[in-house]
Structures are given as C-alpha cells and as structure tokens.
Amino acid sequence: NGDDKPDGEPEILLDGWEWQDTHETLNTFIWGPDGWLYGCHGVFTHSRVGKPGTPDDKRTPINAAIWRYHPTRHQFEIFAEGTSNPWGVDFDDNGQAFSTACVIPHLYHIIQGGRYQRQAGSHFNPNTFGDIQTIADHRHYVGDNPHGGNGVSDDAGGGHAHAGAMIYLGGRWPKEYRGRIFMNNIHGQRLNTDILKREGSGYIGSHGPDFLLTGDLASQILNIRYGPDGNAFFIDWYDTNACHHRDVQGHDRSNGRVYKVSWGDAKAKPVDLQKLSDEQLVMMFAEKNDWYVRHSRRILQERAAAGKLDAGMRKQLGDLAVRHFEPSRRLRAMWTLHVTGELPDEIVSALLRDKDEYVRAWTVQLALERDKPNLAVLLPQFTAMAKNDPSPVVQLYLASAMQRVPLADRWQVLSSLVQRSGDADDHNLPLMYWFAAEPLAEADPEQALVFALSCGDTMPLVREFMLRRIGGLKANTGIAALLRALNKSADDSVRLVILRSIRSALAGQRRVAPPTEWTPVYKKLTESKNKDVLSETTALGVTFGDKAAFGTMRKLVASKEGDVGARQTALQALLAAKDSELAATLQGLLEEPVLREAAVTGLAQYDDPTTPAKLLAIYASLSPSEKRAALGTLASRAPYGLALLQAIAEKKIPATDLPADLARQLHNLNDDSINERLAEIWGTGRSTA
Numbered sequence: 001n002g003d004d005k006p007d008g009e010p011e012i013l014l015d016g017w018e019w020q021d022t023h024e025t026l027n028t029f030i031w032g033p034d035g036w037l038y039g040c041h042g043v044f045t046h047s048r049v050g051k052p053g054t055p056d057d058k059r060t061p062i063n064a065a066i067w068r069y070h071p072t073r074h075q076f077e078i079f080a081e082g083t084s085n086p087w088g089v090d091f092d093d094n095g096q097a098f099s100t101a102c103v104i105p106h107l108y109h110i111i112q113g114g115r116y117q118r119q120a121g122s123h124f125n126p127n128t129f130g131d132i133q134t135i136a137d138h139r140h141y142v143g144d145n146p147h148g149g150n151g152v153s154d155d156a157g158g159g160h161a162h163a164g165a166m167i168y169l170g171g172r173w174p175k176e177y178r179g180r181i182f183m184n185n186i187h188g189q190r191l192n193t194d195i196l197k198r199e200g201s202g203y204i205g206s207h208g209p210d211f212l213l214t215g216d217l218a219s220q221i222l223n224i225r226y227g228p229d230g231n232a233f234f235i236d237w238y239d240t241n242a243c244h245h246r247d248v249q250g251h252d253r254s255n256g257r258v259y260k261v262s263w264g265d266a267k268a269k270p271v272d273l274q275k276l277s278d279e280q281l282v283m284m285f286a287e288k289n290d291w292y293v294r295h296s297r298r299i300l301q302e303r304a305a306a307g308k309l310d311a312g313m314r315k316q317l318g319d320l321a322v323r324h325f326e327p328s329r330r331l332r333a334m335w336t337l338h339v340t341g342e343l344p345d346e347i348v349s350a351l352l353r354d355k356d357e358y359v360r361a362w363t364v365q366l367a368l369e370r371d372k373p374n375l376a377v378l379l380p381q382f383t384a385m386a387k388n389d390p391s392p393v394v395q396l397y398l399a400s401a402m403q404r405v406p407l408a409d410r411w412q413v414l415s416s417l418v419q420r421s422g423d424a425d426d427h428n429l430p431l432m433y434w435f436a437a438e439p440l441a442e443a444d445p446e447q448a449l450v451f452a453l454s455c456g457d458t459m460p461l462v463r464e465f466m467l468r469r470i471g472g473l474k475a476n477t478g479i480a481a482l483l484r485a486l487n488k489s490a491d492d493s494v495r496l497v498i499l500r501s502i503r504s505a506l507a508g509q510r511r512v513a514p515p516t517e518w519t520p521v522y523k524k525l526t527e528s529k530n531k532d533v534l535s536e537t538t539a540l541g542v543t544f545g546d547k548a549a550f551g552t553m554r555k556l557v558a559s560k561e562g563d564v565g566a567r568q569t570a571l572q573a574l575l576a577a578k579d580s581e582l583a584a585t586l587q588g589l590l591e592e593p594v595l596r597e598a599a600v601t602g603l604a605q606y607d608d609p610t611t612p613a614k615l616l617a618i619y620a621s622l623s624p625s626e627k628r629a630a631l632g633t634l635a636s637r638a639p640y641g642l643a644l645l646q647a648i649a650e651k652k653i654p655a656t657d658l659p660a661d662l663a664r665q666l667h668n669l670n671d672d673s674i675n676e677r678l679a680e681i682w683g684t685g686r687s688t689a
Helices: 278-286 290-305 313-323 327-339 345-351 357-368 375-388 392-402 411-418 429-437 445-454 460-471 479-488 492-506 518-525 531-543 547-558 564-576 583-591 593-605 611-621 624-634 638-649 660-667 672-682
Strands: 027-031 037-041 047-049 060-062 065-070 075-083 088-091 097-100 107-110 115-118 162-167 181-185 190-199 202-207 221-226 232-236 257-261
Touching: 027 088, 027 290, 037 088, 060 075, 075 107, 097 162, 097 181, 107 202, 181 221, 278 290, 278 313, 278 327, 290 327, 313 327, 313 345, 327 345, 327 357, 345 357, 345 375, 357 375, 357 392, 375 392, 375 411, 392 411, 392 429, 411 429, 411 445, 429 460, 445 460, 445 479, 460 479, 460 492, 479 492, 479 518, 492 531, 518 531, 531 547, 531 564, 547 564, 547 583, 564 593, 583 593, 583 611, 593 611, 593 624, 611 624, 611 638, 624 638, 624 660, 638 660, 638 672, 660 672
Parallel strands: 075 115, 088 162, 162 221
Antiparallel strands: 027 037, 037 065, 047 060, 065 075, 088 097, 097 107, 162 181, 181 190, 190 202, 221 232, 232 257
16 A cells, blocks of 8 residues: 555465575566566575475476465465575566576576576586586686686686676667676675676676776675666665674674665655556557666566456457557556566467567467467467467577477477578577477487488487487486487497497496497407597497407407507496406506596506505606506505505505595505504594584
C-alpha cells in the first residue's frame, strides 16, 4: 500500500540456502525481462534449494551459478552454471544477461543453459568436457596470481575481486555510457567499467576507463543501480576488512552507506508508477530510462497475476510487439505480453519471422516457456531456422531451447545446427550445441554416432565430445559401436578422432576386456601407413591387453630413431596398463633426456632390485625436476628407500635434497630399518593430525 511496511507476515518460498562460505551466498536479486527473479550464488557454498518440506533428493543442488525464480508459478531453476563467486548480474537493451565474478576472470555473457569455467570443483554433469570462458579481453590485476595483484594493480583496474553489476540504461548520462557495464573493484576501491561489443553469437568485454575512485580503503561497494532520474545509487558495506573469514564478529555491520552519482543539476522528483493506468504503464515503454520500463513491466505482471489487468492491454501489447518500428520497443512489448499471460500462437509465428535477430531469438525462448508449448508446430519452425536463419544469436537461442525439449525431439534441430559452416570457432555455439546433444549419446548411441560423424568438418568439437561420450557409456557399452565405425572408415583423420575418443573414454581403466569387434579392427588398422593411426591403435591394443600390442609398444618406446611424440604416447599407454615387462625398458631410457623424467617416475611402479643403483648412478647429472622424480621413486618402497638413505649417509646425495614430504613418505612405509636411518639423518619425527 505504499507505506514501506510489509503488508503481512513473511512467507518462506524457498529454503536450503547454505552459508559454508559466508561471502558466497545467494545475492544480487534482479527482475529479468522474462518476469523471473534472477540471482547469483558462489562456488564454495553448497545449497540444496526447494520449497519448504521438499525431500532432499527432489531439491536442486547449486554452487557457482545464476539462478531464477518465477513469482507466480513458484518455480526455481538454475539458469546457467559455473564462474566463481558471481556477485552481480544485469541485462542490456536486448535482454542479454552479463555477470561479474571474483578471482577467476571477471566478466561473463550469461546464456540460458550455459556452463562456465569454474574457480573450483566440478560441473554437476561429469560429461561437460568443456566450458564457456570469460568474454573479458583483459584483467584488472597484474601478475599471474590474482591475490598477489592486490595493492599493485592500480593501472590495471585495482585488483581481482568484484561486486555488483550495472549495465547503464538510465538515459541521462552521456551517450557513451549507455550499454556499458559497471562493477566495483573491491581491492581497488573504485568502479571499473567494461565496454561490451558484439562478436559472433556473443560479446567481448574490453577495458573501459575507471569511472569512480573512492580513495577509501574501507569502501566495499556491493551493487549499483540507476533510478527514475537516470542517475545511479550504490550501496557501500564500508568495512576495512575486505576479505572473508568464519568469524561472524569479524566485520563491521554498523557503518553501511548509500551514495548517489549524478550528472548535471537535475533534481529528482517523486515517482509512483502504481498510480498509473495500465495504458499509461504500457506507454512507459517509449522511455529511454529503462527503470520505467522494468518497473512498469513488473507492475503489469502483478496486475495480470491478480486478475486486474485491463482486457484490452494484451491486444495493444501484441500490436506493439509485431508492428512497432523500433526493435527494442518490440522486445519490450513482447516481454510484457509474455509476463502478463504468455505469447499467443499467432504472435509467436509472426515474431519468429521478425527482421530483428534478438526479437526472433527471444521468441524462441519465450515460446518454450509457455505452460504448454505446441512442439508439433514449433519444432518444424525451429528446424527451418536452424537451417536458414543467418543470425548466430538465433542459433544460440535454438541451442539453449534444445536443452528444454524432450530428447527425442532434439535430433532434427541439432543436426541442422551442427551442419552450418563457419561456427566452429564461435565463443559459445560449439559448446552450447554439445550441452544440448550430450544426453543423446545414452538415449540412442547408434544415432548419436551417426550424428557425431556427420559434423566432423563443420563442428569438430561436437564430434570429438560425442564420440568420447559414447565411448564412456556404462560398462563400456558404446565401445563396440565406435569399433564398428572404425572398421567402416577409410579416412585416417576420422580414424584418429575415434581412436583417441575411445582411449580418452577408457582413461584410468588398467585393462579392459576387448569387444569381439576389436580383432578385425586391429588387423585392419595395423596395415595403415599413417604413423599416428598406428601409434593410437597399438596404444588401444595395450588397454585391451593385446600381447602383440605390448611388444610393439615396448619396441617403439625403446627406439631412439622413433618419433618422440609417438614414443611418449606409447610409454604412457604401457604405464597406464602396468606392463609387467616394462622395467628393463624404463631403465634403458635413463640415458635419454627426452624421456628420462617419465621413465624415472614410471620406475616407481616396479619392484626391480637393480633400479636403485641405476638411479643413484645418474643422480648427480639430473635436472632439478628429474632429481625430485628420482627421489620420489626411491621413496616408493622399502628396499629403494634403504638404498637412498645409504647414499645420503655416504654423502653421495646431500641430505638437504630430501624434502619433508618424501621423508614423511619414507616414514609411512613402516620399516624399522628405514626409520632408524631417518632418525640419524632427520632426527626423530612424530605423526601429526
């Protein structure tokens, strides 16, 4: 009722939000153009979100993500996964979302269904294989260590940590600021700006001039927003402790501040949009200041949800969405038509043919967010767009949309998208296609194989990832399908991709029973004239326990005239398979610098009484990293350890060369003789927790 007091008792809509890391909790709420409430969540806090009373297995796990919640459907979902500790998200004139983050690169174009590089941890889907990187072409700190740049990065932008995100659409400041993203630099005590420029399906964020310097070490600006007069407010936590810790009393909660940054001498006037009629709110869509547009849309959404929207307004919105000459106004009308009761079929059909790429793209998204989208009508239209629409933005939205339709309905659209030439190097498209296609491998491995092989020339990343995914199906059920494809192919480039995909899928498995398809494939491929095909085939044979392959690989590793890369591949394959006859070959490599360190490390796998003497004989000539590897191998088992400690006692190896962690490793062998020698060299040690 406008008195700035709650009209009733608070209602808990979602719970399960955690605070294991108190600076990475849910934050930065903002209404999106689609009528959902958006927010951020950091990487080191692990929440399981749901309505009160939701069982744990029905909750949505979340860390490092942009999430959204629908206010009338009471639906919660992850909009995009990844980044670090996002603490700001905002939308530009075209409804594109951008987020700022800490520690890892600071700026991301947020796409529905996107998965982004993470500061730590793994994606919830282990078959992600690759993720979307930052759009920033710069950093706000100097040096290789983000934290090490604090206090010395004034010229670069101040430091690594950011909070808040405002894309200025206020309409009052000079025109060069419109569309620019503002963020606070916590360690630099300033507002950074980045300039957003279109490239392909997405954007590049370039370094803009710093906008404001506080000159105050206590300044902790958390967010920035422009208001009804087009000027901006920002909230400042104001605390000299900029870093996080678990002491809840370690921060000053008494000193927060609100500031306003103004251009010119205009005086703000009271604004109460609630007093306007529906028609007057719709007319606000012509405003340059998006504050009026956003709040008018929200109020109209509230009135529609309460059944109080004028019946004629939706027709007026539909006419504006289809006929207004300005694309941004068509977008605004379309968004409001959606939040007040979804897009009618006839409007969807018209807007999918709109001249503006963002109108077409948003229509794809909103058409699927209706309560009961008519896929029988939409999918043929989407397939035609996937084949013929020239816009990479539309392709991006189609890829996002495919994550939201049943698996059986994805094939045609995705098949058309991956056949388009020129998109393989796009920042977003190959990975977004993959995210939508990935579950098809398990749904229908044979069709997924055909799909993968069909796009090798146009979308090699999708081919590589799909073949890898098929190879990694449970109980190695996809390996046979890949071997059949190998047997049919005469193209060495395709053979290599399949072979490497199988080996990647089997990585970590010491010995795998060969499928029946392997024998004819192995015979055929060993006749190839391509040395890489031969090397990969033999390496795979080792994984399958083929005795002939083991012998061939040992010969290749030992061959000083052989290709170094092929020899390294062979050596790693034999070590992974724990070849019982490899020790002598490894000892022979100790005189070869190019393979010496791998051989020294590999010898730790084998209990050969001659190994310690051979390692000690060459120790003095080794590089620092090779010496570390040799010490690690000599500390791997008791007989080797005794030989090492004897050499130290005889001063053949300096006692200072043995680091504490390897001394602890020797102690953990639980050998009395070793512990006696260690006590002589290192003194008496004790266990610690």
